[in-house]
Amino acid sequence: MGHANIADLIGQELPYLRRYARALTGNQKTGDTYAAATLEAILEDRSLFDAGHSAKVALFKAFNQIWVSSGAPVDQADGEGDGSPEARAQWRMAGLTKHSREVLLLHAIEGLTTNQIGEVIGVEEDEAVELLRIARSEMAKTVTGRILVIEDEAIIAMDIMAIVEQMGHHVTGNARTRDAAIEMARKDPPDMILADIQLADKSSGIDAVAHILKEQGDVPVVFITAFPERLLTGERPEPAFLITKPYSEEQVHSAVSQAMFFASSASITT
Incomplete structure (x- = not known):
């Protein structure tokens, strides 16, 4: 796959990666930082984009590797941090089942199948299906307003x-x-x-x-x-x-x- 072709494929899917990253983090700046880190990683290692997946799955899979390798920031939350909206959100996210929010967003917002989601986050499809069920249940308990x-x-x-x-x-x-x-x-x-x-x-x-x-x-x-x-x-x-x-x-x-x-x-x- 040539550099130009990769650039074209990434360009088509990049707006949706930004959308996913921002929804996942709850913040435009943080989401864009992760998206930018994903692009840098692909530039350094083209194999991240040459795994035989569709362009969207390949891009989101590369993003997920960056997200996980960053140390899973939601797991690092301790109390409510500095009291900012982002800190409170990260603190609340720590109580969710691992990967459940990613699965929910990838399926409901980005339209990926449970098989594709499994490829993105590195699990079998049946586990992705179960995570989706858990995510729906957990999100249903969110405060109303x-x-x-x-x-x-x-x-x-x-x-x-x-x-x-x-x-x-x-x-x-x-x-x-x-x-x-x-x-x-x-x-x-x-x-x-x-x-x-x-x-x-x-x-x-x-x-x-x-x-x-x-x-x-x-x-x-x-x-x-x-x-x-x-x-x-x-x-x-x-x-x-x-x-x-x-x-x-x-x-x-x-x-x-x-x-x-x-x-x-x-x-x-x-």
Whole structure:
């Protein structure tokens, strides 16, 4: 496999690796650091990308090797650290079954099969299946809260609200524009925001979220978009939790549970 070909294959999958890394760590900067370390490792050792796997599996497998070799940071958590959102998240992650979060994200968000997940994390498929079952059970116990939905398409908004309400969350309302979202958040501050990128009046869900976070501080955020590659460029603050349209109910469950688990948003900074 030539260098140019490898570069092309990596380039196609890199936005999704960034998405996975940010969801796994709960932080854009930390996630991007792991993604960058993965690329450096591949440049130094091409065999990481020549194992006969698909480009996505090969890339994610290389990432997992970096993640594991870093010393499994979640296992190093001691108490609540310095009290920062990231430190609290790492402390809480220590209580989860080993590999369960990775399996959940790889399956629900990245769309990998349990066989592919096994290849990525180095386990047999039946173990990946069991880890997925455990992950779903553990994430279902995540604290519930009040969610503001920002979505201009009525049918999609109704579907999302039904999903999160079935999870035990309370929906504070649905906003179709940036200004409506800001006003709703002021009247009824949410514990979490689930937002589309492009809104009805051509306003931006990202701008709405950034404004709300500026006024209210850290709130976990999940973004929804039909064009993730336009957002995951590495050139500006980006979401740690991102769902791609068309989405599945499981993707919404996973992203919302993950975001609530971290109980903070490193997703957008201003």
